[in-house]
Amino acid sequence: GAVVSQHPSRVICKSGTSVKIECRSLDFQATTMFWYRQFPKQSLMLMATSNEGSKATYEQGVEKDKFLINHASLTLSTLTVTSAHPEDSSFYICSAVGAGSNYGYTFGSGTRLTVV
Amino acid sequence: AQSVTQLDSQVPVFEEAPVELRCNYSSSVSVYLFWYVQYPNQGLQLLLKYLSGSTLVKGINGFEAEFNKSQTSFHLRKPSVHISDTAEYFCARMDTGRRALTFGSGTRLQVQP
Numbered sequence: 495g496a497v498v499s500q501h502p503s504r505v506i507c508k509s510g511t512s513v514k515i516e517c518r519s520l521d522f523q524a525t526t527m528f529w530y531r532q533f534p535k536q537s538l539m540l541m542a543t544s545n546e547g548s549k550a551t552y553e554q555g556v557e558k559d560k561f562l563i564n565h566a567s568l569t570l571s572t573l574t575v576t577s578a579h580p581e582d583s584s585f586y587i588c589s590a591v592g593a594g595s596n597y598g599y600t601f602g603s604g605t606r607l608t609v610v
Numbered sequence: 611a612q613s614v615t616q617l618d619s620q621v622p623v624f625e626e627a628p629v630e631l632r633c634n635y636s637s638s639v640s641v642y643l644f645w646y647v648q649y650p651n652q653g654l655q656l657l658l659k660y661l662s663g664s665t666l667v668k669g670i671n672g673f674e675a676e677f678n679k680s681q682t683s684f685h686l687r688k689p690s691v692h693i694s695d696t697a698e699y700f701c702a703r704m705d706t707g708r709r710a711l712t713f714g715s716g717t718r719l720q721v722q723p
Contacts, residue, residue, distance in 0.1 A: 500653070528710050537700065537713045538654075587653055591709065599644075599711060601653035 496522050498590050500602025507578055507609055515573045515605045517588035522600075523568035524590035529561075532585040532604075544571055578609040612636050612705050616714035624722050625693055631686040631717045633675075633701030643684040644702040644711065645675055654700065660684065671695070696721045 497520040507513050517527060526545050530538040542558075544550040544565035552558045560582075562574040571590075575582055588602040613636045623629045635641060642661050646654040658669025665677040675686045684701060701714040 498653075503651075526709055535716075537715045538711075540710050540712075543710050585651075589654075589711075599656070601646075601655070603653040604651065606651065 496590075496592070496598060496600040498524075498588065498600045498602040500588050500605055502605060503603060504606045505608070507607070509579055509609055510577055512574055512576045513578055513607060515575075515586055515588075515607075517571045517573070517590065517602050519569045519590045519592070519600070522590075522592040524571070525568065525593045526591050527565055527571040528589040528591075528599075529563060529571075529573050530587045530589065532587060534585075538587060541573075575607065578607070580609045583607055583609045612638055612641070612703060612712055614701050614703050614712055614714035616701055616717050618717050619715065620718045620720065622720045622722060623691055626690045628689050629687065629691050629695075629719065631699050631701075631719065633684045633686065633714060635682050635684065635701075635703050637682050638703075638705055640706045642704040643675075643677060644704070645669065645673070645684075645686050646700045646702060647671075648698045648700065648716075650697075657686070657699075691719070691721045693721050693723060695719060 499518045501516050529541045532538045541556045542550045542552045544563050546568050550563035565571040587604045589599050591599050615634045644659045645657040648654050657673050658667045660667050660677045668674045673688050699717045702711040
C-alpha cells in the first residue's frame, strides 16, 4: 500500500531557531500534500495544502512566513518552522494523496516538535 | 463551514463487548466520509471510507460504519473489541471542491480487560 515517510519523528530545538520537517511519498507520486497540526488531546487542524510545483495554500490564521512549505517534487514536501517559539510546540502530521487515488489519503507518522 | 461532530470524547468498554462511536456531520450536497484510527504518537490509519454506493461500509480490523443521510450520521461500530483497539478515533469529511479533510474532535476508545 501507499506509504508516507515523515522525518524527524521528534525534534527539540531552541527558541529562535528553524526546524525542517520532511514528508516523502515512498511508492506513489503525491500530487497534493497536506500539513496538519495537532495539539495534545485535540483534533487535527489543517495548516496548508500544497500542490507539486506551486505555492501552498494556507488556512486562515496560519502565518505563511512562519510555516514555510515547499513541494518541489512529486515525492517530497517540507515544512519549515522559522524562528520557532515555545507556542509552536506541537505534533505536526503530513498527508499525501496521488492522482486518481480515489481519495486514498496516506498520513505520515507525525513529528513531535518541542521548542525550549 | 462544514463540520464533523463527535459527541463522545471518551468511550470506555470492556473487552469483547460491542462498541459504537458516534459521528454526525453538517449536511451537504455531496460529502465523502472517513474514519481514521490514531495510536499514541503516530499518524493516522484509514479504517474505512464512504464515497458512494452501499451505505454499510466495512473496513479493516472488523470495523464497519453506516452512512445515514437522513440523520447525517456515520457511526462506527465493532461487534467485539480487543485491548489492541484502544486508540483515538477520528471521523472526517471531504467536500466537493475542497480536497483537504475536515476532522472531528476525536473519540478515545478505552478497552478494559
